[in-house]
Amino acid sequence: MNAELRVGGLLAELWQDLQSPEVIWQVGVLLICFVLAWTFERWMGGRLARARAARDSRVMDFGERGMRRVGLPLAMLILVLIARPVLAQWHHINLLSLAVPLLTSMAVIRAVLFILRHSLFSTAAWLGSFERAFALLAWSVVALHIIGLLPEVIDLLESVSFTLGKEKLNLWLILQGIGAMLVTLLVALWVGGGIESHLMNTAGLDGNLRLVLSRVARAFLILLAVLIGLPLVGIDLTTLSVFGGALGVGLGFGLQKIAANYVSGFIILLDRSIRIGNLISLGTDRGVVMQITTRYTLLRGLTGIEMIVPNEMLIASVIANETFTDPKIRSGIPIQVAYGTDLDKAMAILVAAAQAQSRVLADPEPKAYLVSFADSGINLELGFWIADPDQGSLQLRSDIQLQIWRDFQAASIQIPFPQREVRML
Numbered sequence: 001m002n003a004e005l006r007v008g009g010l011l012a013e014l015w016q017d018l019q020s021p022e023v024i025w026q027v028g029v030l031l032i033c034f035v036l037a038w039t040f041e042r043w044m045g046g047r048l049a050r051a052r053a054a055r056d057s058r059v060m061d062f063g064e065r066g067m068r069r070v071g072l073p074l075a076m077l078i079l080v081l082i083a084r085p086v087l088a089q090w091h092h093i094n095l096l097s098l099a100v101p102l103l104t105s106m107a108v109i110r111a112v113l114f115i116l117r118h119s120l121f122s123t124a125a126w127l128g129s130f131e132r133a134f135a136l137l138a139w140s141v142v143a144l145h146i147i148g149l150l151p152e153v154i155d156l157l158e159s160v161s162f163t164l165g166k167e168k169l170n171l172w173l174i175l176q177g178i179g180a181m182l183v184t185l186l187v188a189l190w191v192g193g194g195i196e197s198h199l200m201n202t203a204g205l206d207g208n209l210r211l212v213l214s215r216v217a218r219a220f221l222i223l224l225a226v227l228i229g230l231p232l233v234g235i236d237l238t239t240l241s242v243f244g245g246a247l248g249v250g251l252g253f254g255l256q257k258i259a260a261n262y263v264s265g266f267i268i269l270l271d272r273s274i275r276i277g278n279l280i281s282l283g284t285d286r287g288v289v290m291q292i293t294t295r296y297t298l299l300r301g302l303t304g305i306e307m308i309v310p311n312e313m314l315i316a317s318v319i320a321n322e323t324f325t326d327p328k329i330r331s332g333i334p335i336q337v338a339y340g341t342d343l344d345k346a347m348a349i350l351v352a353a354a355q356a357q358s359r360v361l362a363d364p365e366p367k368a369y370l371v372s373f374a375d376s377g378i379n380l381e382l383g384f385w386i387a388d389p390d391q392g393s394l395q396l397r398s399d400i401q402l403q404i405w406r407d408f409q410a411a412s413i414q415i416p417f418p419q420r421e422v423r424m425l
Contacts, residue, residue, distance in 0.1 A: 026095040029083050037075035044071060069114040070107055077103040101145060105138040112186065181229035188225035192218035215294065216266075257312065258295070264311035265294035274314060274321065279390045281320035282309060288390050302392045322389045328361065329389045333397060335404065336377040338414040343370065343378065346413050350382040353403040359396055361385040377416035 045067045080103060084096045112134065144150040157172035196214035268274050269292060278289045280299070285307050287299035297314060299307040322329050337346050347368035354366035366384040373379070382400070386393065408415065 025087065025091050029087055029096065030080070030099060033076050033079040033083060036079055037072050040075045041067060041071035065114070070110045073103050073107040073110060077107060101142045105142045109135050109138050177229070181226060184225035184229035185222060188221035189218070192221045215269075257310075260312045261295045261310050264315040265292070265296075268292060268297070268311055268314060269294075273324070274319065277390075278324060279322040279327075281322070282313065282317060285309070302390075327389065328385050328387050330364075330383055330385050331393055331397070332384075333382045333400060333404075334371070335380045335382065336374065336415060337380060337408075338377050338416040341378065341413050343380075345411060346408070347380065349407040349411065349413070350380065350404060353400050353407060354382055354384040356403060357396060357399060359386050359388065359391070360400075361387055376418050 048067055077100065080096055080099050084100070087096065141150065144153055154172055157175065158170045161168060161170035163169070192214070195217045274280060274289055274292065274297065276289050276292060280287070280289060282299075285299065285301070287301040287305075287307055289297060290300045290306070291298040295311060297309045297311060299309055301307060333350075335346075335350065337343070347370075350368040351366050354360045355362075360366060361384070364385050366382065369381045369383065371379040371381050382404075384400075386396070405415075407413075
């Protein structure tokens with residue numbers, strides 16, 4: 001009954017103000033506040049833009065975009081708060097009182113969304129939906145506050161209570177906890193984004209080390225935000241110990257592989273045994289490391305196929321890293337020539353065919369070796385070094401062997417085929 005009287009009284013006062021010619025004063029004050037706030041926002045935004053262009057500073061860039069986003073409602077809110085007690089000496093200020101919570105909620109919504117877009121989820125597709133949902137929630141709270149039903153709604157939420165361990169909880173306390181945790185999480189993610197940006201722009205720091213430090217810092221800040229947010233509203237963290245124990249059991253049995261992959265990912269990022277750009281071989285898979293996450297590593301094969309390798313396999317298996325400390329690798333081409341061949345001439349042809357290729361290094365120089373005397377001919381091998389194994393070796397080997405074939409044909413050197421001598425007794 002009291003709530004209905006308050007609602008009716010507020011609506012009646014607003015209706016009376018709207019019917020009275022004196023409401024023009026309140027509308028005029030709102031218009032003046034809007035024009036002044038808009039002028040201030042444009043002026044301050046222009047100054048920050050010029051300062052950013054002169055200094056090229058991240059702080060100036062953040063300040064300029066923040067002013068464009070929240071400057072208008074915030075400045076108008078301040079002006080309305082100043083004008084309200086002045087106008088109250090001569091006229092009613094119900095319209096100005098209504099504008100205060102509306103402008104406050106608008107400034108808060110824009111500030112929250114600006115922080116999200118600037119430092120956390122600048123390209124997230126869901127941010128538009130989140131903005132609409134957050135705005136609807138904020139305006140609903142403001143509407144309940146204006147019509148005087150907010151205390152009754154809070155009392156209703158507090159009446160729905162239950163006991164968890166030794167702690168007595170209710171819906172209102174839980175909602176407060178969720179809100180406090182969201183606020184602290186946003187602050188933590190914002191600070192974490194700043195730390196990550198600073199680390200990524202630090203010269204002389206290894207890329208893997210930057211990545212692992214930024215992720216450790218963000219994870220620590222998120223944990224700290226939860227530990228701070230829940231006690232702020234009176235929720236004892238010891239009541240969540242039963243859930244923590246259940247989560248630990250679940251990780252121990254059902255999430256073994258996932259946990260192992262995450263731990264392995266941090267080990268890889270810390271010890272830097274595999275880095276982005278390395279050419280590695282894992283069993284029959286061979287490719288360039290394109291991305292290292294805490295759960296998997298992305299390899300791009302020389303054929304263009306991408307392979308997602310769980311980090312646990314990279315820790316528990318032998319990895320051939322062709323570009324770990326030195327990108328130079330040796331490649332060999334076996335060649336067989338017939339008995340009776342001038343071996344010095346044949347080996348010189350092999351070396352010359354390798355030296356003719358620009359990718360073959362001059363130091364160490366290409367060399368030809370006599371490997372063995374086989375049944376059908378003499379086995380030779382051409383050994384050479386390259387410094388760009390990530391470019392592949394199939395085309396290079398093909399070019400060298402084609403040149404060897406042409407030179408052997410010109411020098412009448414035969415590449416024998418298997419022969420057998422059969423004696424009939």
